[in-house]
Each structure stands twice: as structure tokens, then as C-alpha cells.
Amino acid sequence: MLKRHLPYLALLLALIGLPYALSLVTGEPLNKGIPLFVQGLMVQVFILAVFALSYDILMGHIGILSFGHALFFGSGAYTLGILVKYGQWSLPAAIAAVIVIAALESFVIGVLSLRVHGVYFAMVTLAFATVAFILVEATDFKQWTGAEDGLHGIPLPDAINPTIHRTEFYFLALAFAVAVFLFVRLCVDSPSGRVWAAIRENEARATSIGYNTLVFKVQATIVSGVLAALAGALNAMWNLSATPLTMDVSTTINALLMAIIGGSGTLIGPMLGAGVLQLLGYLLNLWLGSVWQLVFGLIYILLVLFVPYGIVGTWRARGVPWRAAWRERLRQWTGRSKVS
Amino acid sequence: MNIVNRYRNPIFTLLLLLIVAALMFNGMSASTATSIVLSGVTLAALYFLVASGVSLIFGLMDVLNFAHGSLFMFGAYAGWTFYTNPRLIFNSAPLLLLFAAGLLLNPLTARFVALPRWMRWLAGLAALALALVAARGFPIDRLVAMGMTMTGKVIPTELAQEPIETMLLRCGWALLAGIVLSAAVAARSVEHIQESARRTLGMVIGLTILGLAILLARNVAEQFILQTENNWRFLMAIAVGAGTGGILGALMEWSLIRPLYSRPIYQILLTLGLTFVFDQVVRFIWGPAGAFMEIPSWFSTQGKECPSPDLFAWFSQHCDSIAFFGRPFPSYRLFIILAGVVMLVGIGLLLQRTRLGMIIRAGVQDSEMVEALGINVRRIFTLVFAIGAGLAGLGGVVAAPFLGVYPGMAPEFLLQAFIVIVIGGLGSIPGAAVGALLVGLARAYGDHIVLAGIQLPGMSEAISGSPAIARASTVLIMAIVLFIKPTGIFGKKE
């Protein structure tokens, strides 16, 4: 029992100790120089880790391929920003609103889009997300969204303002990531989670056993959408802004990439993927400047071609017939067979 | 009766549409209504050019190409570059051709070199390094500098181009990179080396000569193109755009999609990633800002007899617009409509009247069986991918004088194409046509409403909005179709 959890605990302890260790090594205080910078980097990792994990609930645990996940992330960011800045809502109330709005959105989109399967679903969700992107960039709502410039200057209480209290924010983000991890794990281990897995392995069989798979798929979509929106809200708090980029397809691609790098369907995998991707992105940006995005795209393609199981997936695949399980899952995802 | 039953859904849709149209155009003047319809059909033609390719490809090989909007965009950029300032093409084509020549040596390299796995990775990296050497310092920004849109950045061709010796050196590196890469991927194709050595060599030498010929003729060719009358130049640009799309499509299928037929989900993950790569490549080469493209003179003559009173008068006058019910309508848009209709008919004839079409229709049902009859299905797949991508590229060039070229056109057209496809039914060409018409008309109507503003009873002033609202609102049609008939109007039951 302990042995199984040991790596997780070690990772958690390392993350808790990281700011202090850096401060000790560099001799700089927590809120200056390298410790400050690394905390900032890690906050983004935590936010993206939650986002990647929320994405992987769909891709890795129930076997739905969504290309519209940025919609939830962005809507979380904008909801929080607009309510706090223009509505003068308190932060907890705004977060509650983020949850409610995301749940509603994912319910509507889930019910509409889940009427179609496989690649169709990917296509439809991408369409919805693109429309959301067009709308936040539209000049019509400029007074709220800031159109192409985005919404800036979200007022946050000083106690958690990331520019003033970086370390507090670091622990807030870390606590958030850990909480979401535990929550998703709970979900996956719950009776519903087992039905999700059944749907992933073979939806037809799950239906024939008597489950209304649509209900479970909508359920997973809502959980995933709400978590993504929360990640988006935290992202808005971190940047004190919400920009159209949060709604962009590249944000969805990011989530996908993190899930694939880490290993889809492995819980911790997508979160590790977020870390790898973020650090890699930072280094590439330093090294190559603006071309790094292009390189990033090429890396994505190489990964899809050559390392489809991700870090954790490949690690666990030693010996175990994981590939067979994967193949089965892939067949599920395609959702369409030629033989009529 | 049988026919009524078979086309029940389309007939039902048609009736519904007539009612909706009657409501929409109620109280509108004939000139306004005509102008909306014509604008709608114009957009429909463009949507169709993208959507039909996606549908064709999906129907045959079950690959949903998310990069199709990007091919449209790339075609537009290629055609525009050719039309306005082709020197980039003449300076980069030789490099690409020589790289391709090296890569095509594959069957021969495979015969002599069989590298172990880790060596292949190394060879891949070496090829990358060589390609970087070949491209190092290549003056892209000087080559793309466009006089027409970016004043002050016009650079005379002689200064923009590198001297021929430097280019020859680059060609050499590119060829070498291709050869090394061919060794890196050799093992993959080792089981079906059937092309004779002579044919391979012939192709390689042919490409090399072609590349060098383009390089040597670059100044003459550029002069020739820029001095060609702009109408013919535009038609050539369309061919270039379609060709670029087709070649890119074929390359994509051959190099990236084909290895993944056993992992279908990864194919679409890959094509989604490609949209990102294409976007970055376009920004890298042409910059993030868009540009306008000149409308060829057949469709842009101005004078006191303009707008032409009717279509027949236009044939002699070539006015920039034609009057319909007293309201001028840009004549170039009629050309877009014509292009859409020609392609629709072309696809129909291809599918129904040719052997290739027969094979495609058979392959949609069972491509294994087609192969067992002795038909090289892989080649057909590549060909169909190229055709679909070529349609998109053609659409891009046709759209460019109307909408300009800009990086955002890829997601924009991908979105509308997807909405079209969801409405019409994935894999159906008639579905794509009907869906395109619907979305196009809805957009045009939406544009009209949004600009004119809506005044509902009880409101003091009309609400108006930006075109973005109209662009976004087409998704509502998709939502309705999803709700009523998820498989689309022409879709089959799952």
C-alpha cells in the first residue's frame, strides 16, 4: 500500500519543498530571482496539469475524443474575469458561477454532440469551440471581453494576488492540482468510473448490459468541463487577465499533447505531461525565439507517429499486454465501422 | 413512391427551407433578396470546395482531415504569391525538388543500406541537420516582400535573390539531406521494392533536372509570368494553388497518414497537429499580417457604362459589377459561383462516369475487396487525398481576390466546412453541396441582418452587430441539425 503511494508522496514533498530548496541553494529570498521565477513556471504547470487531466477524463477514461476543450478553459477564465472585474463579485461567488456556467455549457454541448460518435464528435466540439473563439474576439462584446486584446486587470484581493504573494499562490495552485488529482481518482474508482471504463472498452457491450451510456458520457463531459473551467479560472487569476488565446484551438492541442506525452488514461501521466511540455516550451522559447511554436508542432507530430503511449503508458507497457488494451481503445474511439 | 421514400429527408428539408426562406425574405425588396442570395451562393461555392474534399477523403479512407482548412489557406497563399511575386516559388522550388529527388532514391538506398533502428534515428537527425544547413540564411523575407501591399518593402528581384552559385550549393545540401533521409526511412518500404531501379533513377534524375532548370530559368520565368496578362496569370495562379494543394495532400497522405491506418485515432490527432504546423509555417514565411489580392481585369473594369446592365452585356464590358434588379453585384463573385458549380459537376462526373470514380465508390464500402481485385488501393488513396486537397487549394486561390489571404482563413473555413458536413452528412457529396448552400445563405442573410440591425417589436432602436456574429451564428444550424437528425440530411443511419 505504502509502496504504491510512495512515488506520489515523494513527488508531492518535492514540490512542497521546491521553493525553499531553491531559495536555500541560490541564496535568494522566496520572492526574488530564481525562486520567484521557478514558482511562476510551476504555477503554470499546475494549472495546465489540471487542464490536461480534465481533458484526459474524456480521452483516456471514457474514450471520447473532444477537440473543443479550450472552450471550457476559456469560458472559466472569462467568466471569472468578467464577474470579478465588471460585476464586482467576490471571488468565491465568481468561482461558484464558473462551476455552474461550465456545468451548463458542458451539459448542452454534451447532449448535442454526444448524439454523434467518434470523429464526428471531435468535429462538432471543434466547431463549438471555434465559434466561442470568434465570439470572444468579436468587437460586439468589447466592453466585457476586450475583443482581440482580451480582458486585462482583473482585481484580486491582495492575499492571493500572484504578483504580491507568489509563494501563497504557488501553494494554492499546488493544492488545487492535488485536490483535482484525488477527485478524478475518486471518480475513476467510483461505480460510475467503472462504467466509464466499460464504455471506453466497448460501448456496445456497456449498452447491452443495460447502461444508458449517454447519461454516463454526459456525466463525464460535465466533470471534465467543470474541471477545465476551474483550471481556466485559476489561469485568469494567475495572469490577472483572460485572452482569446485561452479559447484557441492551440489550447486544445496543448491539452492533447500533454495527455499524449504523459500517457493517456494513466491519471498521473497527463499531469507529468504538463510539466514536461511546459519546461520544454520554456527552453525552446529561450533557444529558438518565435520559431519554437513551429518546432513544437513538429514535435507533436513526431510524438503521435512514434511514441503514442506516452511516458507513463510506455513505462507500464513493459511486459503487460498494454498494446492490446490500447488497440481495443483505439477501435473504440473510431466509433465507425465500415461493415454495415 | 420508391423515389419519394429514398429522398424523404432531402425533400422534407427542401420544403422546410422554402418556408423559412419565405419568412426571411418577406417584406424585402427583390433587389435586396437577390443580392443576399447571390452573396450566399458565393460563400456556398467556397464552402463546398473545402467541404467536398473533406467528405471525399473521409468517405473513402475514414480519415477526417482537420488540416483541410490549412490546405485551403496554403493554396491561397501559393496562388497569390505566384500571381503577385513569384520569385519565392522559383527560388524555393529547386530546393524542394532536389530534396524530393534524394528522398525518392529510397528504393535504391533500401537495397544497399539496411540500418539498425538506432542508426535510423541518427540518420533522421543527420538529414534534419543537412536540411537546416541547406536552408540556413535563406532570404525568405526578401523573397516574399510584396510591393503591392507592403509599401517600402519592395526589393528588386536581383537583390532579393541569392546568386546562382549559393543556390546551387543549397541544392546540393538539399539533395544530400534527401538521400540521408531516404536511408533513414528505408526499412519501412523494404518489403515492397518493386519499382525497377531504372524507373527510380529516371524519376530522381528527372526531378533533379527539373529543379536545376527552374533555378537557371528563374529570372526569365519571373519576367514571363509578371508580363502575362493578369487574367491568364490568374488562371495560372489557380492551377498553381490547386497543384500545391494536391502535392501537399499527396505528401501528407504518403508520409504521415499512411503509417497510421492501423491507428485511426492518431490520424486525426495528427491532422489536428498539422493545422498548427501549417499556421506557423504560413506566419513564418509570409508573416502574420494578411494581404489583398488584385481582382483580374475581366472582373474589375471600371467605366461609365458600368455596372453592366446584365450578364450578356458583361461579357463584352467586363465590368467590376453587374446590375441585378437595379443593384450592382460584384462580377468576380459570379466567377466564384461558376468555379463551385464546375467543381460540383466535375466531382459528379468523376464519381459516376470514370473508372476511378467507380473504384472510389466501391472503396467507400470495402477497400480490402477492391485491393483483392488487383487494384492498388494505396495509390488510389493518395490520389483521392490529392484530389481533395487540390480542390481546397483551388478554392483558396479563387477566394483570395474576394477575401484576401490571411492566416485566420484556415480555422474559419475549416469551421464552416465542418458545419456544412454535419448538416449534409459526412461522406456525401450532394450533402456537402446542399449543406454549403444552406450555410452560405444563412451567413449572407445573417450578414444582412447584423449590418442592417434587428428591430423587434417594442424595441426603441435596432440591435446591430459585427460580421463575427453572423459567422458564429451558422453554428446554430448545426446545433439544430444535430438535435433533429445527428447523421445529417444525406447521412445514412449509423
Next chain:
Amino acid sequence: MSNILEVDSIHTFIGQFHILEGVSLSVPEGSITALLGRNGAGKTTTLKSIIGLRPPREGHVRFEGAEIRGRRPYDIAALGIGYVPENRAIFRALTVEENLKIAERKKNDLAQRGEMIFGLFPDLKRFIKLPAGQLSGGQQQMLAIARALVPENRLLLIDEPSEGLAPILIEQLMESIRTLSAHTTILLVEQNFRMASQLAAYYYLLDDGKSIQHGAMKELVNDRATIQRYLGAA
């Protein structure tokens, strides 16, 4: 008499499942050879391995003396092998005529052999313009066989032609196949033992992905024990 096809201990995998674990057989030219065995014995996979749709990982497949293992299906078929899959995999959206035309390897294949084909299957001529999906089950089976006759094939691989057909149609079908065997060699997979025994001159028996017994059909017909054991009912 020479063997037109020789299969030498092939091993075929589907995914990670080892389906064929050493199947060997020889098909003598100018006769019908039946491939017998229980459901799941690997008969269909054997045919697919020969035509290349399920390429074997090991072993040899020789057609007219030349190795064809590892070549692509279209390439193998073009050598002169016709494949008639189970479940009548005709192209339902194509007309009967198109179903035949698509199989052409030379421009006038159908024109040349049309008379022979329509002589065997007169129904097809009557419905030539009809979408193949609208044919009856028996007619679809005829079409599937006819399609394999359009190009000049020297070997036909026919998989379960009698499956799902009414007895009277089976009689007709047997007649057609017998006529065919005058022109080409046939390797026939057939569950219906009565049909197989009346048509074939030779047999190969598969069990669990291995070829376990072969010989002249005449001998097997009298071997009640073997029939019981490997084919279930007699």
C-alpha cells in the same frame, strides 16, 4: 500434373493472436480442392493469407512456382488469382455491370468473357443495370463469383459460397462451380460437406490453424470417424 499453388507451413497472426500455426497445402492444376475444417479452424484466414490480405509472417506461398508471400494483395491478384470472399462482399452501391467492370484488368476483359459469364449466370444479364444491393442473396453470390471470372484468373479462391443460401440455389451454384472448374483451378472453402464432397477431387483438413490431413475426396467420404471428429456432423 503440376501444382498451381503451394502453401508451405505458413504462420499468420491477427493482432497478437496466432491464427495459422503452420498450414501447408498444394493445389493441383485443373481441379477443385476443398479446404475443410470446423468453424475457426483457419480456413478463411488461409485464403486471406494466400491473397495477401492477412500476410503470413513465416512460410512460403508459391503461385506457379513464384514466391508471392509478402507481396501486396493487388499485386498477387494481378498474377491471376481471383478471390470470392465469404458473405458475398459485392459492392452494393455499384450496379451489377460496374461490379463486373471494376474487376477488369484489361480494357476488354468483360467484353471478351461476358458471354461465358452470362451463360453461367443468366440472372446477372437481366439485372445488369440494377444496383447490386438490390439483388437477392443467391444472385449476389453469383455476382461475387462472376466478378472473379472477369479477368483472366488461373486460380479461384472461393470462400463459403453456399452460406445462407436455400437448398435449391445451392444445387444451381454447385452446377455453376462444376462448369467453372473446366476452365480454372479452384480452391474451395465449404462448410457444407455434402456440397464439398460432390465437387472436389482433393481435400485438405484444417484444425486449430494446422493442416492435419489431406488426400483424395473419395477416401475421405468413406472415413466416417475423421468426418465425425473434425467436421462435426457427417
